[in-house]
Structure formats: structure tokens, C-alpha cells
Amino acid sequence: MASKTNLCLSGTGVTKVFGFGRNRTLAVDHVDFAFHEGEIISIVGESGSGKTTLAKMLLGLISTTEGEIFFQGQKRDISSGKKKKEYWKNIQAIFQDPFSAYNTFHKIDAVLLDCIKLRGGDRLPKEEKVKLMTEACSFVNLKFAELTNKYPFELSGGQMQRLMIARIFLLKPKILIADEPTSMIDACSRATILDYLMKLRDETGMTLIFITHDIGLAYYVSDTVYIMEHGKFVESGTADAVILRPQEPYTRRLISDVPKIYEEWDLSTV
Numbered sequence: 001m002a003s004k005t006n007l008c009l010s011g012t013g014v015t016k017v018f019g020f021g022r023n024r025t026l027a028v029d030h031v032d033f034a035f036h037e038g039e040i041i042s043i044v045g046e047s048g049s050g051k052t053t054l055a056k057m058l059l060g061l062i063s064t065t066e067g068e069i070f071f072q073g074q075k076r077d078i079s080s081g082k083k084k085k086e087y088w089k090n091i092q093a094i095f096q097d098p099f100s101a102y103n104t105f106h107k108i109d110a111v112l113l114d115c116i117k118l119r120g121g122d123r124l125p126k127e128e129k130v131k132l133m134t135e136a137c138s139f140v141n142l143k144f145a146e147l148t149n150k151y152p153f154e155l156s157g158g159q160m161q162r163l164m165i166a167r168i169f170l171l172k173p174k175i176l177i178a179d180e181p182t183s184m185i186d187a188c189s190r191a192t193i194l195d196y197l198m199k200l201r202d203e204t205g206m207t208l209i210f211i212t213h214d215i216g217l218a219y220y221v222s223d224t225v226y227i228m229e230h231g232k233f234v235e236s237g238t239a240d241a242v243i244l245r246p247q248e249p250y251t252r253r254l255i256s257d258v259p260k261i262y263e264e265w266d267l268s269t270v
């Protein structure tokens, strides 16, 4: 159920323009949104509709051209490096391409140690850190002892995705953005990843924002759905309202691409 509790992340008129003149692209066009604590949101749209650009603005990785973003109802301030770091304790992402997410020259323990450091655990005794990393790995069915001396590129795609979730387990952000978390992997791992994300959500109460082409996935996992077309939110509401009773032709078209939308999803075949 959508928990209409406290506002977690919201925005008004959020806009991103890339380039100038003939190269000008209006990637995100005055979008308004209000995401609540513990809510599961999907942002659905075709390729190029502006989803990743919006995610990057939410994360503070790129600037907004116009508009305001609010964190817990307060105007977000990420004007200094220090403030950005503070903000990133609250909001994290899992991106489309897991290979780009890591510094490939850092071994896996360094990747995980960084998370502990970001959470202020730098001074913990070594055994305590190893315990935390072991716990995070076993949460996603990875064996820390077997990974310690490896580099991220030595992992399989599925292991890499699970390592990303282990990072999130350590970071415990208030908001997680998952930008096509499942596109790189096979159907079976996809269901597993979804399960881990949901389990993590249940344990931490974090707000989960899925970014996807897959309106079927959106219906299956989310409380609230935002439909994005050419940089605009053309329709939003509860998953049932948007997907069972779509008002916009664009939404209807996305739904017509998915044959099984009305059937109960069977995770073993997702």
C-alpha cells in the first residue's frame, strides 16, 4: 500500500536541458512529484523519455536547469562537497550497467569498506568491519571470504548485481533508485534481485524508486506509478489506477506491449 506518510523526496518544475541551439535537448520538462517514506514508486517510459536524467538530478549527480528538489520537505542543499556527501548517506542508486558502478581498480573489500566509511564506521576495529561485510555479503548469498581478493570485473553479472545490493545493505540509505536493475541479467537472477530489493525495503523501510520500461514490473512491485513521455509525467497515481484504468493513450500503448499485465505474476517465470 502507498504509505501517505512523511514526504521523503519531492520536486516542483524539475527540468533539465542539455546543450544549446540546434543541439538543445529538453530531457526533463517541468516534472512535479512527491515520494513518501517507505513508498515503492516506478517511473515508466520508453527509451529516451528522460528517466535516467531525472534519476541523476535526484541523486545530485547533475544539476537541474530549473525547478526545486526537496528532501524531507526541505529545499535540498548540495552546494558543497561536504553537503553532497551528507546527502548521499540518504540517497543511493543501482544503475543500468553494474560494470560502470565500481572503480575497477579497487578490490571488492575496498568497495565495501568505502560504504562502512561513508556510514561513519571508519574507526571500527577490523574484526567488526569484516563482520559487517560478511553479513552484507551473506544477505545476497555471496561469500565474503571468497571475494576479498577479487576485483569487481572478475565477478559474473549476477554476482556484480548482488554486490551492489550488499553495498546498499551496508549504506542503508533512506531512498534507493534502481535504474533498470534487472536489464543485464537473466530472468531467474532478475527475480532474485527483485526479492533482495524487496526484502531490504521491508527491513529498512526505505523508499524505493524503480526506473523501467517494463510496465508489468511496475504493476507488480509498486504502490505508485509515474508515466514519463518526452520528459513529462503524463500520468501518475496508484499502480491500480494507472495500469488498470489508464487515461492517457501513451499509457495504454505501453500496456498493450505487455500481454500478461492482468494476470497474477508468477515470479518463477518473470
Ligand SMILES: Nc1ncnc2c1ncn2[C@@H]1O[C@H](COP(=O)(O)OP(=O)(O)OP(=O)(O)O)[C@@H](O)[C@H]1O
Pocket (backbone or CB within 6 Å): 018, 019, 025, 026, 027, 045, 046, 047, 048, 049, 050, 051, 052, 053, 054, 213
Ligand atoms: N549528457 C547528455 N548530453 C546531451 N543529451 C543527453 C545527455 N544525457 C541524456 N541526453 C538526452 O536526454 C534524453 C533523455 O535521456 P535519458 O538517458 O534520460 O533517457 P532514458 O529514459 O533513461 O532512456 P533509456 O530507457 O534508454 O535508458 C535523450 O534524448 C538523451 O539523448
Ligand SMILES: [Mg+2]
Pocket (backbone or CB within 6 Å): 051, 052, 053, 179
Ligand atoms: Mg536510462
